[in-house]
Amino acid sequence: MKRYLFIISRSPYASSHALEQLEAAMVAAVFEASVAVLFRDEGAWNLQQDQTGGSIGQKTLTKVLDALPAYEVEELYVCADALGTLGVQIDPSLTVKPINLTEQQSLISTSDAVITAQP
């Protein structure tokens, strides 16, 4: 089984980067790939609790994240450094594993394909 890693490096709402990456991850999982998602740098903001995208007429990103297990995207990782630096409060409904840079290195090198997309 092919192992895909999607890296999300941008915060939500200002651009469609995160949403598009998550949609692509769900499609990959539907095609029976093993899919992991890594949130790094500003991308960690996607995990912040109490988001209400409706306030600016957008989808709440947390709802998309909540749906990931239904698509068998169950490996969610976040850069531990980014969590500490930004002060992100992870939404309690999410199961996300904070990992350090060494763990991120091996996550990347053990993937068959890494998708970063245009930010």
Added chain:
Amino acid sequence: MSLHLVFSRAGLKACCKRQQAGDKLVLLGNGVYAYTEALDAGIQPADLCLLAPDAEARGISGQGTLGLAHIDYPTLVELTQECSPIVSWNE
């Protein structure tokens, strides 16, 4: 062995933290400006190369980059065939 395609200085910063020793790094587009920072970050000169047309276009094919490989597009294609996975760093 992974191949890292670095398109910018910010991309280089994010890449350097997450690449492993022995991975290949190609600087392209505005990423070519960051060759000194790549060396300063401890990337081995043998693992670092610049996309020649992009470096030439930006006037940085001289002195400082002489120790580094300047590759053309066919060589870049060969690298994409040899390495896996391929990671773009384009913020």
